[in-house]
Each structure stands twice: as structure tokens, then as C-alpha cells.
Amino acid sequence: MGARTVQELDEAVELVDEFFDGVFAPLDAWLPALIDALRSHTRDGRLTGSQLADLVRGDAHRILDAADRPVYGAGYCASELVVSEGNPLAWWQGPDRSLLASSTFGPGQAAIDLVRLEWYRVPQTTGERHVAGPFVDYLCSNEITITSSVPVIHEDRFLGVICADVLVASLENALLPSLSRGTAVTLINANGRVVISSDPDVETGDRLAAATAAGTAVSSERYPFTLLGA
Numbered sequence: 001m002g003a004r005t006v007q008e009l010d011e012a013v014e015l016v017d018e019f020f021d022g023v024f025a026p027l028d029a030w031l032p033a034l035i036d037a038l039r040s041h042t043r044d045g046r047l048t049g050s051q052l053a054d055l056v057r058g059d060a061h062r063i064l065d066a067a068d069r070p071v072y073g074a075g076y077c078a079s080e081l082v083v084s085e086g087n088p089l090a091w092w093q094g095p096d097r098s099l100l101a102s103s104t105f106g107p108g109q110a111a112i113d114l115v116r117l118e119w120y121r122v123p124q125t126t127g128e129r130h131v132a133g134p135f136v137d138y139l140c141s142n143e144i145t146i147t148s149s150v151p152v153i154h155e156d157r158f159l160g161v162i163c164a165d166v167l168v169a170s171l172e173n174a175l176l177p178s179l180s181r182g183t184a185v186t187l188i189n190a191n192g193r194v195v196i197s198s199d200p201d202v203e204t205g206d207r208l209a210a211a212t213a214a215g216t217a218v219s220s221e222r223y224p225f226t227l228l229g230a
Contacts, residue, residue, distance in 0.1 A: 009218035012179045013227050016187065019069065019175060020148060020223050024129060026063045027074075027150045027162050034059065034162065035154050038082060049086025052078055053099060056090045061097055063164060070170035073140055075100075076152070077120055078160040089114065093140055093165065100140055114139075123151035123161050131223055134168050134195050134204050144168040144204055146195070168204050172196045183230055190224035199230070 037055055041047060047055065056076045063074040073093030082088070091100040115121065117139070119132040133146035146166045152159040179185050180198035186208060187195040194206040202208065208228070219226040 006216055006218060008181075009185075009216055009227050009229050012185065012229075013218050013220050013225070015175065015178050016225055016227065017220055017222050019171075020131060022069045023067075023071065023148045023164050023166060024150065026067055027148065027164055030059050030063065030162060031150060031152065034076065034152060035159075038152075038159060039154065046082055046084035047078070049083055049088060049090075052076070052083055052086075052088070053090040057092070057099075060090065060092050064092060064097060067164070070166060070174055071164045072143075072145075072167050072170065073100075073165040074163065076160060076162045077114070079115075079124075079158055081157055082159050088160070091140060091163075119147040119149040119163055120161050123149050124158055127151055127153060127158075131189075131225075133189070134193060137165065141165065141167065146171060168196060179227065185230070186228045188226050188228065190226075195225065 034056065041051070041055060060075045064071060067074075073091060075089065075091035078088045078090070080088075089100065092098065093100060115124070117132075118135075119130065122130040122132065129148070129150045131146060131148050134144050137143060137145040137147070144167065146168060147163050148166070149161040149163040151161055175187075176196055176198050179187070184197070184199040186197035186199055186202050188208055189195055192207050194202055194204050194208055196204060216229045217226050218229075
């Protein structure tokens with residue numbers, strides 16, 4: 001099969017956009033209800049980590065149970081305006097919907113390290129949704145992961161982010177058959193890191209800038225991805 005045309009890559013990029021639209025959809029639907037819940041529960045003071053987990057458990061489970069995308073984990077990472085002590089990350093993942101719990105989270109240096117992560121830091125800075133990765137998620141799954149995050153903002157106050165994780169292995173299964181159509185294609189992020197590829201010589205995490213890659217390149221207008229076709 002010959003090289004992919006720009007039109008064919010445009011159509012393929014639309015499949016990528018539709019996939020991530022589906023990842024963000026349940027987060028966008030959850031956001032208003034979460035803000036209402038936080039308004040009522042934090043009126044007299046901030047929450048503890050355990051109180052936060054109790055508050056958002058049902059909604060996080062609904063995202064995992066109802067998502068029509070292969071979402072591996074979902075939850076809420078609260079800012080210091082919401083959580084006074086304990087774990088600011090209320091996060092559930094995997095088939096058993098296990099709660100991520102660790103004494104390494106909380107006030108002080110551990111909390112500072114947590115909020116420096118891209119999926120938290122960028123929405124905090126920009127006030128916009130963000131897709132981070134691929135990265136090895138040592139915090140949660142220990143797998144190569146893409147994290148989609150939405151800032152939680154009320155009355156100009158940043159209250160944290162709600163997120164959903166998709167494992168790169170699941171992303172490959174969901175997208176590569178439709179994207180490749182028998183040819184070598186590679187999806188890279190805004191930093192030139194390979195996300196997924198049907199090229200056997202290219203691996204997730206490799207750096208492959210669109211400007212220097214051979215073939216045709218088409219970028220998404222909604223998400224930080226470019227699709228390279230041989």
C-alpha cells in the first residue's frame with residue numbers, strides 16, 4: 001500500500017480526537033456536580049483525605065463503570081484549598097476499582113512533588129484541560145500511561161484536577177488497527193515523544209519530531225498530537 005495522503009491522515013486524526021473526546025466526556029459531566037459537592041462540604045473548613053475519598057468515590061466509580069473508552073483509573077486530586085491533611089489524591093483504578101492509598105502523599109514536600117506533575121501543573125497554570133504523556137506512572141499503575149485532566153475551578157479558585165488514565169497498551173488496541181490500515185503510522189505528542197506506532201522500528205517514548213520525520217504529518221486541532229504517515 002502506498003503512502004498515506006493528507007486527507008487519509010486527517011480522517012485518522014479525527015479518530016484520535018473522537019477517542020479523547022470520549023475520555024473527557026464523563027469528566028466534563030462530573031465537573032458541575034463535584035463543584036456543588038465541594039461548595040457544600042468545604043463551607044466550614046477543608047476536608048481530610050479520607051473525607052475527600054468518601055465524597056468522590058461514587059462518581060469516580062461511575063466513570064470507570066460507564067466509560068465507553070478503556071479507562072484504567074479515575075479520580076480527583078485536590079488543591080491545598082480543599083484538603084487540610086492526608087491524601088489529596090482520591091483515585092481508583094484497575095478491574096477491582098482499588099483505592100490508591102499511600103502515606104507518601106499529604107502536606108509538605110510530598111504534596112509539593114505531587115502538584116509538580118504535568119497532569120496537575122499544566123491545568124493549574126492554564127485553566128484548561130490537558131493530556132499528559134506518555135509516561136511511566138510510578139504513582140498509580142506502574143504502566144505507560146496517558147492522563148487526561150480537567151481543572152476544577154470555582155469563583156476563580158483552583159481546587160485541583162479531575163483525571164482519567166488510559167494505558168498506552170489499551171490505546172494501541174483501540175486505535176492502531178484503524179489508524180494504520182496496513183501502513184506505518186506514528187502518533188507523537190507536542191514534545192515529539194512517540195505515543196503509539198505501527199512501525200516496528202519505533203517505540204513508545206522515542207523522540208521523533210514531526211519537522212524531521214519522513215512522510216506526511218497532520219496535527220490535531222483539539223489535542224496535543226500529530227500523526228505521522230510513511
